[in-house]
Amino acid sequence: MKTYDAIIIGAGHNGLVNACYLQRAGLDVLVVEKNDWIGGAAVSRELTPGFLYSNCSYVCSLFRPEIMRDLELPKHGLQVIAYEGGAVLTQDGDYLASYRDHDAHRREYARWSPRDAEAYERYARDVTRQCRFIQPLLMRTAPDPTSFRPRDVSELVYLGRKFAGLSAQEMAEMLRFWTMSISDFLDEYFETDVIKAYLALSGIIGTALGPMSPGTAYVLLHHYMGEVDGSVGAWGYARGGMGAVTRALADSFRASGGTIRTEAEVERVLVKGGEAKGVVLAGGEEVLGRLVVSNADVKRTFLKLVEEKELPDPFLRRVRNFKIRGSSGKVNIALDSMPEFPALPKDSPCLRGDLHFTDSVERMERAYDDWKAERWSADPFLDMVMPTTLDPTMAAPGKHFMSCFVQYCPPKVDGRDWTDADRDAFAETVISQIADYSPGFRDRIVHMEVRTPRELEAEVGLTEGNIFQGELTFDQLLFNRPVPGYAQYRSPVNGLYMCGSSTHPGGGVMGAPGRNAAAEILRDLKKPTKHMSEAHDVI
């Protein structure tokens, strides 16, 4: 019976990134995927004839350019198109737009407040400073601060030096930034509600926190670390939908000799004598591998796929305590014509970017209060995009695919599981919010897919439907991610590794966890890593 060098559980983007790097290091790698499609949460699916849906993740920015280059993804069809703008439509019939042009952006803010328009410079500078500090850490393995191993010590020294290179004032500012709520942080710069609401949204997307929760300023950073072709902080669409990312990865993987098996759900990891030896598929088939890498989240991996007896108590306890609360839902819509938003100028560039209706931080926070009470938000926050305005490949000319990311949406409703009726009511809340700003919207709907945390867990395998495979709070970042003592992609079981978003540096279609895990695995195997680019310089 064949023994693979490595078996990757899950053909999500991180699993595929990991697989690519291992395969290119000369390993014989198998990726097993439970669904009959690949891509995990980065997929394009034709859910209704003629419309391609990015039905899970929907925008691309965080994906590391180093990885795109190493794995030759452009050659395999990946192309990212930048947003043209964005807007919040306000309740008084006006809007706040975000423009790419610096001066137009300033004048747009000045329409609301001359002060805020001129405050943006200092705000941007301060956020950029924080970004520059954190960005180089994305492609490094977090050190274990309790360890005296030379590598951990030298990595700690690296961090220490980076920190010590700052002035006392910068250190204080950094500590403040990391612990503040995005709302309090923005209050120090801006006076206008809608401006704060627009800027705050990056502080909450994907988290089970409200804009007034401490720590959300850091979350903002997590969303600002992306870039589209060197334009840092920019967001864009993957041409052909988010599936183009994983399709390119899969093609790259196969081109280098790797194998992918779909409809191969892993029932458990085969562990013998404390070592991972392969996986057992549903149906009982054993597939042998010299090592196993799980792209599933840490709870799924260790509470479902590995037998309890193989894991030490403190580890299990920490895994059980891992916070992985789903907070978002998605409503994916096929439209037979371009919706109208009368508040926006005709053919506004904002239509080719992100649209929102939450015009105050208070509304955003109240939406979160609903979630805390285990209800979906009555007045939800929407991050709405129509990739087809820039990408002709996803629908016929004149037709549009609209992705609505919705916050907040709890994993359970009033303490019980979601029902189909709940799901429909949730969708109605979203549609009616859009229809308030877009007359005739309902009539344009051809097809709709509604995903609550229930569907995200069942279909994509994300525990509780958390899109980041675990909250991005301090207790689950850096050397604490996913759990203290196991933040270096290894697990208590020899030969079993983690490479999903549960690991450092966390979620988003970034690829860094998959890449970093590959680096650690190759280190253990004493294999060269010359095919892996160093993190790009931040100069």
Add this chain to the structure above:
Amino acid sequence: MTSFDDIVIGGGHNGLVAATVLAKAGRKVLVLEAEDETGGAARKHEFHPGFRVSSVAHVLNRLHPDVVKALELDRLGLTLEGRTMPTIALAPDAGPVVLRGAYGETVDGLSLSDAAGWAELRALLFRQVGVLKPLLARRAPDLEAMSLSEKLALGGVALSLRRLGKEGMRDFLRMLLMNVDDVTGEFVENDALRGLLAFDAVQGSHLGPRSPTSLIGLYFRLAGEIGGAEGGQMLPKGGMGAVIEAMHAAAERRGVTIRAKAPVSRILIEKGRAVGVVLADGEEIRARTVVSAINPRTTFADLVGPRELDTGFLRKILNVRMKGNVARLYLALDGVPSFAGVAADDHAGRLVIAPSSNAVENAFNPAKYGEFSPEPAMEIVLPSLSDPSLAPGGACVLSANVQFAPYALKGGWDKGKPKFLKAIVAQLERCAKGIGKTILASELLTPADIEARFRMPGGHWHHGELQPDQMLMSRPVFGAGGYDTPIDGLYLAGAGSHPGGGVSGVPGMNAARRVLAEK
């Protein structure tokens, strides 16, 4: 004209401590108090004929042993030994949970598994507090120019962190910035206990128990000690007034001049240096240094004034979040109330209404939008049980901290206050049936009232939110985090400075030491 070495603005406990420590070093010190008497937020207040309470601080739980020692308070009539009071977490339906000894050394009312969980959590928290405690006692580390002793102290913290062991350190680095609700949920199930811990963590701050970093409030609480009991609490003999009386006596014994009814209108600055103060009546008093033991915003925005400050510094000062969330309630009752399920003796303890962690979170939600909690959480003491002189015979005084009451209520407190009082009494009724009918008189102080009465901007008893971005060298703001300020000769000594509020005396003591070290 007499001239002084140091002028201390504000005769609250921190002002008195600072003045005494300075005087003890042989300096001539003047304390200027705006009100009729010293004591600030800890002074006594007669809110109804014959009924008296301690104005704001109503339980002693963190008076620092070094302060007791430096001021020799034990020799001045303050007894702190052996009087730790229990905490009763009221649970109208399930029956109360009672924490005895120093913060629940033993607990009544828990299931076996919760009792074990609590013992584990308590021990863990105290181990972690042990790491933080030295940081909360000393001047915040000055990252720019660390003195040898500061480096050693920081090294000591690192060492005590190592002493937690590998797993202990991992727990600590994980938990430090967590929310209190998640942490307690990992150890205990009992709603009343989790509610109490949630309440204690967020008492006095604009956070809910599910807000990240809220565990820090609990660490802060547990870092206090009294009479050697870590996490302990007490009502000293003679009430909180006795603490102030002892401090006042300590100051006078060291030759400090204390002038009441002497509000300062301005700090005199010449060539960037503080050289004295001007009183409201125009009197000018000069000194080598000025120590402000009042609110940092008042100190800079009002007494120093923007013209002597840099815009950037003033901006930081005005950005300090200090909108209070706690209302003070005084009730004159015609008899001792009876809280359901609470033993008669335990009524002299600290009674907390926080039925669950989520109840505290729900109470917090409206405060974010300038609304009060329809079902507020509160901490209650009946001080007249320990000190009968506070109420006429047979009658009783109830003193409570009620959360959440926003500083700026939508629609204004004039209209809102009667409604809020009604909500509070309804909440009291749930735990002490019939209490409403025994109320002879009541006084409810919202943060806006506290601001006006105690000259605390925002009515915030810590003089600034005690959250990580406003702690250590960033308390009250970076650039004034080490008691000294951008103005030469001007020092801060109040709760707005590191380590923060509560009747600890630490800011006052550290500020005085800083003044002495700089000469």
Add this chain to the structure above:
Amino acid sequence: MAKATKSTSARRDAQAHIEMLRLETPFHPRLEALSQQNDWYTWAGYKAPLSLWDEELEYFAIRSQAALFDISPMVKYRIEGPDAEAFCNRLTLRDVAKLKPGRVHYTAWCDENGHVLDDGTLFRLSADRFRLCCQERHLPWLMDSAIGFDVEVEEETETIAGLALQGPTSFAVLRAAGLDGVERLKPFDLATFPHKRGTVTISRTGFTGDLGYELFVDARQALSLWDRLMEAGRVHGIRAIGYTALNRARIEAGFIVANADFVTAEHAVRADRVRMPDEIGLGWMVDREKGHFNGRRAILKAREKGALRHVLVGLEVEGNVPAEHAIVYHKGKREVGLVSAAIWSPTAKRNIAIASLDRPYGDTVTDDLWVEIYAMRELRYVKLMKRARVVERPFVKLARRSATPPGDF
């Protein structure tokens, strides 16, 4: 925080701004008509000419005739109120009490760390009214600085149009335009003159080191002012010019430009790029006698501790190849700084440069300095290592700049 939020109707009226990404200045119709080169750049969001017909000849218009340059995109703030003087005094480095009504001075302002936020000119229009002109935008800073002062601050960049009229015949042009009394203006004087039904404010200031004036007018009167000057200037050789020519003149005059010769504190992403006044040659502005001002403590402390790390100097470089953005070396080896602006000076006939050096180089160590020039010639860098000498600024000093009454050329 002082509020400056706009009303709903004002907001809606402004929605159309997005139809044009680059704003046009009030003089744009005239500039466009004169632009033979069609050579534009973006200045603070406005379309502005780099050159109009011949950048070299435009430069000579400054030095031998009269040159008209549109300075409308310059950021302008109105500062008005009983405390305006006290406000400006706390804001800026120089003593504003010494700035009499009808006078202008060049000044700079710092944050609390003593780092320069910007430099600019402060016009004292009356006892309690000022205009601050600068390169960058500072409304939040100015509004926060106004806390505790009875003063109003308003941004008026769009509503006030500005022209610089510079060169030997500039006075003659103004006189011919009928602006009687201009002859009385000494350098840094300002006065108001009738124009149409309104007024024009004229100051004897400029960015060229030559005889010259700056004129400010309500944007609605801009074109009539332009026409009046062009008409009057016809026989005095008046020419409209673009930025390239002006930039040469300003380098000769030794003036620095924010975010070209130094990085302003609010824009510096890299924390070590900020500069104190003493580090960019503006130490002379710091008035330690006048009372408190922003940055005072930090600046005095840095001086006392010898913590100043940079110095801005004028260099004269061997040869005639401009040393733009060249690295400066000591003894040809040790890297000690960077040239931020450099030209061959047609007027001084010297190869001049403005450079930022790391102290002590340029400060106490001024010998043996070199610049490494990379001159791109037909797709190959010609590398030159040239000796550089620290020299006085301005590089070009013209007696006519300050002669009063002004020369009538």
